[in-house]
Amino acid sequence: MNDIAIQLNDVSKAFKYFALKNVDLTLPTGQIMGFVGANGAGKSTTIRIIMGLMQADQGKVNVLGRTLPYEQANLKQEVGYSSEEMRLYGAKNLGWHMQFIKSIYPSWDDNYAKALLNRFDLNTEQKIKQFSKGQHIKAQLLLVLARKPKLLVLDEPTTGLDPVARQEVMNELALILQDEQRTVLFSSHNTADVEKISDQITFIDRGRIIDSNDKETFLENWRRINIELPSDHEMLPMGHVIHVEQQGRIASMVSNQFTPSILQACQQQNIRVNSVDNMTLEEIFLTSVMHRRQGEQK
Amino acid sequence: MNINPAMISRLFIKDWQLIQRYMLMYIGLGALSIFLMSVKNGTAYYTGVVMLITVLIGASAHVVFVSIVIERKEHQMSFIMGLPINVTDYTLSKLLGGLVAYLLCWTPIVLTLLLVIGFSDMPNGMIPMALITALEILLATTLLLCVAIVFEQEAVTIVVMVALNLLFNLFLFSVGQMPEINMHITSDTPVFNATVFGIIGVELLSILLLLVATTYYKSRKACFF
Known part of the structure; x- marks a missing residue:
């Protein structure tokens, strides 16, 4: 078994108005990493590169022992990926989506899917377009969790949720992640969400990783x-x-x-x-960002 | 070029499940159009012709927009990109899947049309022209599929669709003016001369070239973004 689930070495990607610069990132197997950054900091770009959906201009990307983006199809057999922008098919119900995913992933666990249905209080007969945003996100999580992925990549899963729905999703996610040892990369601009479930925390700002450490070290050092x-x-x-x-x-x-x-x-x-x-993680994050930006200005 | 036929067929089945209701509706409307064409009444005949062309073009737009344009616009594409596929798998599922889905609607309508022409009072000389016209609509559908896949933009797809509809009228006019075709339309037997075979051959070859070129172009991309 590989000890490192995600390894990014000197990864860069340039766009017209934004660049991801020399990103180094390591996530050991079995750890939950919170990937924190403001909107537009580079979280989604990094995650797309990790998933093999986007090709870096330079650097090496290795996920679960596979080189990306070339082995993305094989990798995605073992990774559960969910993002804030992702939408299911509104005209179909959750049961249809479950059957579709089950037909693709041999690792799909019916009993676990049923348990998640109960836990998330979702109805398989209900059409997706009738779901609230919170239910939609829970449905997405169910579809990625029930296939029992080795690695879970969640790109801002709680963004856009009202506080009640966010709390619900986070509580359920925290409970689920306690169930088994999973490797999870979880991006958010909400530090409270990240603090709740993460072992490791990485801060990103303006396309650069500004700090990365385990949660206890962050909280003890600051x-x-x-x-x-x-x-x-x-x-x-x-x-x-x-x-x-x-x-x-x-x-x-x-x-x-x-x-x-x-x-x-x-x-x-x-x-x-x-x-x-x-200091709270939010204070630590904000101070880190301001310190970094002041350093760039000097 | 690594392709995953199992995933391509699953994605096709998924797309078909999303549009099958509408395709069945188009087949029904196609049958109604052909029925109107077979009625011995000038108004009914022309209504049937216009309706049949509208149905074939409508089904074409429906397949392209639901399976590609709207999927991208409504971010269901992100859901699909997370599945164990690469760009080539996705392209083939959309190209071949879209074409097969359309053919499942196009084929029964066109076959029925040819049979009705063949066994009704309509002159059998119409058969080559009907086949050429139906294949032109199939070619336009393939081109629209390719444009939607390559350009990944709703606006471009709409502009091309409008242009194709305009060109369709020009095509009908131009082919209808060809003496090798025009002079046989009202005859009792269908005449498949070199001109007819030439046009059909160009149409089929164009479909094939579009499919190959689009697949080749997209397969060079390692990533979705």
């Missing part, structure tokens, strides 16, 4: 340190501090590699530390 300075002079740069907001003597600094040595350095400069706070 801290917001609220401080009081001895004077209102501008604060001196400090190691591992990537962002500072200062108003007079009160300041807040963000570290992406927090260690107690930062607090010791504060003490040495007569800086009073008021609090050290954990």
